[in-house]
Amino acid sequence: MSETMQSLDVKGxxxxxxxxxxxxxxxxxxAGELLEILATDPGVEPDMKAWTKQTGNELVSIEQQGxxxxxxxxxxx
Amino acid sequence: xxxxxxxxxxxxxxxLEAPERCATPFFLASTAAAMDLETGIYxxxxxxxxxxxxxxxxxxxxxEEGQKLAFFIDQALDCGVSLYVCQPSLDLNxxxxxxxxxxxxxxxxxAFNDMAMEARAVVTF
Numbered sequence: 657m658s659e660t661m662q663s664l665d666v667k668g669x670x671x672x673x674x675x676x677x678x679x680x681x682x683x684x685x686x687a688g689e690l691l692e693i694l695a696t697d698p699g700v701e702p703d704m705k706a707w708t709k710q711t712g713n714e715l716v717s718i719e720q721q722g723x724x725x726x727x728x729x730x731x732x733x
Numbered sequence: 734x735x736x737x738x739x740x741x742x743x744x745x746x747x748x749l750e751a752p753e754r755c756a757t758p759f760f761l762a763s764t765a766a767a768m769d770l771e772t773g774i775y776x777x778x779x780x781x782x783x784x785x786x787x788x789x790x791x792x793x794x795x796x797e798e799g800q801k802l803a804f805f806i807d808q809a810l811d812c813g814v815s816l817y818v819c820q821p822s823l824d825l826n827x828x829x830x831x832x833x834x835x836x837x838x839x840x841x842x843x844a845f846n847d848m849a850m851e852a853r854a855v856v857t858f
Binding site for chain 2: 671672675676678679680706707710711
């Protein structure tokens with residue numbers, strides 16, 4: 657099964673850009689859709705946990721890739 | 734602000750005397766709004782100086798380096814943050830509502846206190 661996933665590249669952008677752009681991108685999506693976020697902000701993990709906890713969207717995964725890049729996947733609730 | 738929504742209220746008391754302090758309330762408020770919180774910033778004491786037309790394009794938290802204040806204000810407004818001032822604070826700074834950027838809402842002390850009582854958190858800078 658393959659799910660369509662939108663992607664948001666915020667590498668190089670500092671707080672609050674990753675959260676602001678994630679929130680904006682999610683507003684255009686439908687419930688159940690996935691969004692991949694690529695970020696280098698070192699605070700992105702606690703921020704995404706707080707953001708999903710507050711907004712009720714699902715944090716599917718956070719993994720650290722090479723070069724200080726975090727790949728975050730969230731699902732719109 | 735409505736009673737049934739979670740809200741955060743920021744209070745900004747600094748202005749042109751401390752440009753390094755100008756951006757933080759705006760970007761924290763932008764983040765709060767992106768978290769679906771009803772979010773406002775109340776400008777008092779020197780704070781209204783930051784909202785005078787033309788000022789935001791000329792100052793920034795890191796001086797000539799980095800983003801100007803206008804970037805942070807536009808981002809906050811775009812995220813749905815409300816900006817509030819009251820008349821005495823404008824008088825203190827020899828400003829009138831017409832001197833301010835678009836989108837600033839006038840309130841009074843009673844409305845401020847009511848918002849502070851209703852908010853889940855009040856953060857003062």
